[in-house]
Amino acid sequence: MLPxxxxxxxxxxxxxxxxxxxTVAKLQALPDQFEILIVxxxxxxxxxxxAQELTRTSRLKLxxxxxxxxxxxxxxxxxxxxxxxxxxxxxxxxxFDADGQHDAASIIKLVEECERRGLxxxxxxxxxGQGEGFRSTFTRRLGIRFLAYLISTIxxxxxxxxxxxxxxxxxxxxxxxxQRYPDDYPEPESLYWCIRNxxxxxxxxxxxxxxxxxxxxxxALRPAYYxxxxxxxxxxxxxxxxxxxx
Amino acid sequence: xxxPTLMLVGGxxxxxxxxxxxxxxxxxERYAIGWLFMAAILLLCGLFPxxxxxxxxxxxxxxxxxVLVVSLTAIYCFSLFVSVALTHQYRxxxxxxxxxxxxxxxxxxxxxxxxxxxxxxxxx
Numbered sequence: 001m002l003p004x005x006x007x008x009x010x011x012x013x014x015x016x017x018x019x020x021x022x023t024v025a026k027l028q029a030l031p032d033q034f035e036i037l038i039v040x041x042x043x044x045x046x047x048x049x050x051a052q053e054l055t056r057t058s059r060l061k062l063x064x065x066x067x068x069x070x071x072x073x074x075x076x077x078x079x080x081x082x083x084x085x086x087x088x089x090x091x092x093x094x095x096f097d098a099d100g101q102h103d104a105a106s107i108i109k110l111v112e113e114c115e116r117r118g119l120x121x122x123x124x125x126x127x128x129g130q131g132e133g134f135r136s137t138f139t140r141r142l143g144i145r146f147l148a149y150l151i152s153t154i155x156x157x158x159x160x161x162x163x164x165x166x167x168x169x170x171x172x173x174x175x176x177x178x179q180r181y182p183d184d185y186p187e188p189e190s191l192y193w194c195i196r197n198x199x200x201x202x203x204x205x206x207x208x209x210x211x212x213x214x215x216x217x218x219x220a221l222r223p224a225y226y227x228x229x230x231x232x233x234x235x236x237x238x239x240x241x242x243x244x245x246x
Numbered sequence: 247x248x249x250p251t252l253m254l255v256g257g258x259x260x261x262x263x264x265x266x267x268x269x270x271x272x273x274x275e276r277y278a279i280g281w282l283f284m285a286a287i288l289l290l291c292g293l294f295p296x297x298x299x300x301x302x303x304x305x306x307x308x309x310x311x312x313v314l315v316v317s318l319t320a321i322y323c324f325s326l327f328v329s330v331a332l333t334h335q336y337r338x339x340x341x342x343x344x345x346x347x348x349x350x351x352x353x354x355x356x357x358x359x360x361x362x363x364x365x366x367x368x369x370x
Contacts, residue, residue: 039347063351063355064351065347065348065350065351066347066350066351067343067344067347068343068346068347069343071340071343075340075343075344078340078344079344079347079348082344082345082348083348083351086348183336183340
């Protein structure tokens with residue numbers, strides 16, 4: 001990793017009292033170049049108290065923001081980008097799930113891949129490796145495949161895991177995301193937005209684990225809504241003009 | 247009661263209800279304009295039924311079907327307008343909530359820093 005750069009790890013957290021301590025503990029092995037931001041998305045459990053407690057005990061510099069009401073994953077992640085914009089000292093912003101599904105050691109790989117290839121966004125993909133780690137349900141994998149096929153076809157760039165919430169985003173992308181970001185289920189849409197605006201996007205294989213606590217935001221009848229909403233979002237985005245100019 | 251009378255009554259009620267809500271500051275003038283426009287159309291249709299009859303004849307519709315088409319079109323247009331307004335409002339609320347949360351966090355940090363270094367505190 002290039003020295004002298006500060007990076008921010010954003011942990012969107014909604015009712016993650018069971019997993020948050022464990023997730024932050026895993027991040028403590030990272031070098032001091034990383035700072036952590038927990039965005040408590042209007043949780044109704046003890047997530048806020050645990051996050052405040054972690055600001056005092058974490059080895060890495062850790063901040064906690066409490067959103068007064070639950071706005072959804074998109075709002076929580078965008079708050080992280082907005083925070084990074086206001087602090088004006090971070091280079092990469094890394095989105096990392098608070099539920100303990102992601103591998104902390106892969107953060108360095110994501111950052112290094114961005115630096116090595118000059119990427120604006122690098123996604124941690126579950127489907128590029130040897131198939132290790134936790135496997136999601138068949139229907140979910142089918143949905144992911146469909147979105148990957150949709151984005152790959154209309155963007156002309158191969159993507160394998162557009163729904164992954166484990167990603168490293170460079171300044172050109174996150175400064176735009178701080179201003180405009182999809183509300184709910186933002187990952188595939190924001191990925192397509194990057195490609196459409198000619199930002200460099202890449203993927204590296206990562207291992208994902210079973211969540212340590214909390215519940216997925218895509219449950220009950222949500223998968224159907226998810227697929228329709230995200231597909232519509234991507235297809236409508238296709239009609240927009242380029243918003244980022246070199 | 248026939249259709250023109252119903253439209254007349256509907257127009258008067260819509261007009262009065264809209265004015266009542268604007269007067270009580272429950273509805274912004276911005277939205278009231280649209281509803282008053284709708285009320286005016288209803289009133290005009292009630293007062294001059296021949297307008298709709300002529301249009302119904304031209305469109306090969308019965309009078310009742312023409313009234314239904316006009317009403318549904320008006321409701322559809324206005325609902326679309328409300329959806330757009332709600333979306334704008336949602337975006338503003340989200341940005342306010344985010345700014346508020348970040349400011350609270352900054353305030354907390356300043357407060358903690360001041361507590362840690364009381365000598366640096368400025369006393370007015």
